[in-house]
Amino acid sequence: MKMPVKFKTYCPFCRNHQIHEVEKVKKSKTTGLHWIDRQKERRGKVGNMGKFSKVPGGDKPTKKINVRYRCTTCGKAHLRKGYRVAKFELTE
Ligand SMILES: [Zn+2]
Numbered sequence: 610m611k612m613p614v615k616f617k618t619y620c621p622f623c624r625n626h627q628i629h630e631v632e633k634v635k636k637s638k639t640t641g642l643h644w645i646d647r648q649k650e651r652r653g654k655v656g657n658m659g660k661f662s663k664v665p666g667g668d669k670p671t672k673k674i675n676v677r678y679r680c681t682t683c684g685k686a687h688l689r690k691g692y693r694v695a696k697f698e699l700t701e
Pocket residue numbers: 620621622623624627680681682683684685
């Protein structure tokens with residue numbers, strides 16, 4: 610899917626259609642602070658790792674992307690529900 614860097618769309622802050630800039634939201638890195646992460650660490654890496662031995666299910670062919678829309682008029686950004694696309698490109 611190709612998307613223009615700038616296009617006119619509704620801004621919930623201005624309550625009007627304004628020119629928006631598109632930013633791709635980067636995937637957040639895992640912090641390792643969750644309980645399951647600590648449990649995994651305790652389990653070690655030798656032998657059968659119980660439930661951690663499971664191979665995660667087949668990866669989906671497409672990934673969900675999140676796009677942030679920044680209004681050039683008020684400078685505020687808003688998000689919309691992510692959608693699945695195989696390829697995401699920003700065009701001029
Ligand atoms: Zn705005």
